[in-house]
Amino acid sequence: MDMRFQQLSSPAGVMSRIPLAALDYHRNRDRKVGRGMNLAEFDKIVGGHISDTVKETDSRYEAERKLLLKELSEEGFMDAVAIHEAGHAHYYTEAGGSEFQFFPPIILFRRDNTRKPFKKQTACIKVGKFSPNQADPIWLLKVAKGYAAGGECSIRLPALCRYRGDTTDRPLWDEACRAAYRESSLPTTQINALAESMWKDAQKKVRAELIASDALQAQIINRAKEIKVQLFPWTASR
Ligand SMILES: [Zn+2]
Numbered sequence: 001m002d003m004r005f006q007q008l009s010s011p012a013g014v015m016s017r018i019p020l021a022a023l024d025y026h027r028n029r030d031r032k033v034g035r036g037m038n039l040a041e042f043d044k045i046v047g048g049h050i051s052d053t054v055k056e057t058d059s060r061y062e063a064e065r066k067l068l069l070k071e072l073s074e075e076g077f078m079d080a081v082a083i084h085e086a087g088h089a090h091y092y093t094e095a096g097g098s099e100f101q102f103f104p105p106i107i108l109f110r111r112d113n114t115r116k117p118f119k120k121q122t123a124c125i126k127v128g129k130f131s132p133n134q135a136d137p138i139w140l141l142k143v144a145k146g147y148a149a150g151g152e153c154s155i156r157l158p159a160l161c162r163y164r165g166d167t168t169d170r171p172l173w174d175e176a177c178r179a180a181y182r183e184s185s186l187p188t189t190q191i192n193a194l195a196e197s198m199w200k201d202a203q204k205k206v207r208a209e210l211i212a213s214d215a216l217q218a219q220i221i222n223r224a225k226e227i228k229v230q231l232f233p234w235t236a237s238r
Contacts, residue, residue: 041234042069045104046120054109061118064107068120072105076160078235081123082228084165086220087153088125088146089227091206095142099128102230122165123231140180144202147173152206153220173199 046068047055055061071077089100103124110117132139151166177195178188186194210217229236 038234042072045106045233047107050107050109058118060116061107064118064120068105068107068122071120071122072232074161077163078228078232079224080154080159080161080163081165082224082231083157083159083220084150084154084163085123085125085227085231086224087149087157087206089223090153090216090220091142091149092125092127092146095130095139095146096132097127097130097146101126101128102227104231104233140177141198141202141205143176143180144173144198145206147176148199148202149206152203152210156207156210157217157221170199 043065047061047065050061085102092100103126105123106121108119108121110119113119132143136142147169148166150169151164154163154165174192174195177198178191181191181194184191210220
């Protein structure tokens with residue numbers, strides 16, 4: 001089964017090549033939005049893979065960086081994002097996923113996108129292994145719940161900030177669903193309709209499960225605490 005999950009192209013490899021001397025040029029900016037954050041560390045994480053020359057000459061990088069910084073400075077935002085990723089992790093596990101990795105925010109550089117080369121990515125979970133139990137008649141719905149759980153957990157569990165963060169989860173689910181039906185004889189329109197109805201069903205089921213179980217809520221909140229320091233390493237070092 002060809003099932004793809006959201007992936008980031010090798011940030012770990014990129015991270016180890018960060019030129020340390022390049023990180024200080026933002027030092028005295030952003031006093032207001034970045035209050036309480038270690039900006040040198042923040043810049044190392046979100047833009048360490050982009051050259052100084054590009055940063056200094058292309059204002060579109062700085063604009064995107066500012067947006068990300070503003071978002072992350074909002075009270076409760078990082079907790080809400082960690083809850084979102086913890087929701088994915090819990091439900092991907094139920095669908096047969098394991099060996100998760102969590103990646104901090106980054107400004108993506110999209111070489112081929114000349115209109116908008118820089119794009120902030122707030123957080124990312126990578127599913128290392130995926131072994132769905134295809135004997136289970138609802139295995140694909142479980143996968144849909146994995147994709148839908150991020151947004152549902154963010155808005156259902158207590159957080160100081162309103163955040164859903166699932167605008168890319170929906171198209172990723174559509175892609176996964178199409179991949180699952182790739183070898184079937186179903187027409188595309190029917191597969192799209194299935195993806196749509198399974199997404200709604202998945203949201204409804206995750207929501208109902210969260211409402212019904214305080215233990216599940218507590219489990220996801222505790223997982224979010226562990227994940228938060230992986231997603232936002234500068235919060236751990238202060
Ligand atoms: Zn998500």
